[in-house]
Amino acid sequence: MSTGGNAEGAGAGPAGAIAAAAATATAVPSTATRSAPGGAGRRGTVFGETMLGTVLLEREDRARRIRLDLRVAADRVMRPFGTTAARASGRVRVAGWADDTHAEGELEISPLARRRIRYRISFTAEGRRFMLDGWKSITPRRPVASLTVLPFTLYEDGTRAGRGTLRFPVATQLPPFLASFRFPRATGSAETLTAPRWQGEPGRTEVWYTTLTDPATGTGLWLHHELVAPADGSEPYAHGWAAVFPKDGPVRHARFGPAGWTPGAAGFRAAGVEAAPGRLTGSAGALRWDLAEQAADAPLFTFPGWSWRRPLLPAAQILPAARASYDGTFSYDGTTLTPTAAPGASARIYGHGNARRWAWLHADLGGGDVLEIVAAVSMRPGLRRLPPLVFLRLRRGTRTWPRRAERSAVGWAGLGRFRAAIGLPVWTVSGRAGLRRIRVEVTQPEDRTIALDYTDPDGSRAVCRNSERAGAHVLLERWWFGGWRTEAEWTLDGTAHAEVGTR
Template sequence: MPSSERANLPRWKGQQGYFEIWFLCVLDPGGERAWWFRYTLFTPAPGAPGGPRAMLWAASFDCASSTPALALKAIHPLSRFVANATGRFGIRIGDAELAPGRCHGRVESGGHSIAWDLRSTPEAGEAVRRTPRGANLLPLPTQVAHSQDDMRFSGTVTVDGHPYEVQGAPGLQKHLWGHRRLEELTWLYVPRFQEDADARLEALSVLPRRSVLSPRLTPIYLRTGATEHRFHEAPGLLFTHMEAPRAGALRFRARSATVAVEGRAWCDPRTLVGYVYRDPTGWDVHVAQSDVATCELELFTRPHPFAAWRPDGRLTSTVGALEFHAPEPLEGVRYIGWDDTSVREPGGAPPAAAEGAG
């Protein structure tokens, strides 16, 4: 079995106080459109409010549209989550499916709809690592598997009845699971740059808990046509930094003894969609995301650790995704509540959830 399939196999064994997530980013090569799909199961901790559920989430981004970002969610009884019984990877939530090389589904709420029917290449391959070596062996409250990178998607995404043909769209697919949400997280993903067709960037900054002495980690991975820069490994991990100076923007830097990177990323705040995620114990985290973000970075090198830094190139993204997690909402972003399925209009009633959902 390819390692990407092993990385995707469900970890939930029926326990309470647990969540599991499979998500995909699909970025149209032109950079003006993108889509995001998420298959989720959730069980509350003993004594926590609500009940178990399975959920489908979808977001559509279109810079040329009068509605540049649309986000929807469907809530199902947990009984509608089904895993492949053959031992190979494959999951279903109702009529929606995610399996090697294919995914499809539909979410409809609040007078809007998003449907997808996509194929991906490669169908299965090797999982990649963008976190410190050995992190998967630690008893962390949230685990992540970067199941597949350098994917290409083709097929159709239909938004409010309008079909969009997807051809060779770059993207990725990840798998997360655990028993406690991370309180703060910022994520940047850029699979394509103008100046270097082989360049890839993924940058993450995470603070698991604010209330204890929890270290903030900022693993950054950069690949160019010439080499890989593994700032997600020690000792480079000790010299990385990321900050969000305003809503929808971030700055980051990383360096080793002879290579340094400085970059920034941003999005039009109108392209941010918002979701409320719930921890199994009952508290919430606010997540804002744009998959039509822009990134610029500069590279610097020096021949030895005591030499002066010299500019060594600039990269500008053609596509990119940004995500911000925090207990507090970002100013100006409208969020879909945990028990809602679309953004609640001012003074309006919440959209009805699926029958039997907790």
């Protein structure tokens, strides 16, 4: 058992409620279902862009090198004769001064209608927030230069802090830039994907949960909000908890609710606690929080996207934003944390209950890369003795691997499935898809883990052991000219978010 304590009550962990769907993840979606939430189905545009240049800061006499790596996403296909608004996220590096992997902002893409492409990117340097504001002025007299040169001004609180120029290096970056373009089917914004799914059916659970790491202290935070509709048809209720995982000291947690559920809220709202688009507020025992949430990436579907749009499986999970940043306050035991641009993510679950065994990982790998894993053994009779099914999604820049969410779980006709060895304090996942293979080793130290007892809508129980200060080692390799070569490798110490559940 965890030194963090063992609490009684109803609930579903970050992975537990969705993991029950693993045994039927290969089901074929029906067309006779209700429409997708959030207007899903429209095509969007996604691409990556890298620019290099120099910036001269105020009160300095020598320019510094600057590099901008962006992932740009629009909710519609770009219109060359119109104006397209897009979100941008990525990394800003200024030599000897800034390296922010959670930069974010917006683009106005209007090459013909307004003859400009404007960039407004916010980033952090030396604990202060800056805005990079500039635009490419499009002219037919200099088509290449006008599309590749970005003069900009840096601002801090509206005051000019520097000037510079970025350039798109055509010789080296044009091929990857063109290859990065995707036109995915829109899945809805982070705001629309936060809306409640429950339609009044008995035997359902719906979860909103958030995990993040305070960069200043290394403290991990976990906020869990849940709606439960008992299988016996009795009144639904809302409840949840908050937990804090200090770098030094024991894990603390407290519950709120149960309370009545009022339909119609934008997200979760009960017992004085709210999880709404862009805002998380509330209290539980001696724990209090008020956090602003800013999405920094597009939604990520751990399970197939259709399983969220059409609720055919026992459960489904999504991240309305694969990465997000958090600012605000979190208080406990006389200590007040003030997270600033804290990396993390919020996720959503809708389903029937927990799996027989499961493991979950959310890892912000830095540089805009993120890894999400659910591995589970089904509760279905006859399937309980099968190995865990693995759903693994690695997003790097504009691409998510494996390309289809089903690939890691079912392979090709059952061949090539990813494998998981679920245990504590260490569990692993490994597998291969295409020319890449991956091995993930997750460590949940006992003194950084909390154990919670859960009750499903049908009254059955499970135990979840969660750590918001877990460790993880991720090795990604690629087959190249007859051998495996390391493509990327990440090691996280105390910043991975992980969970193991059993019955």
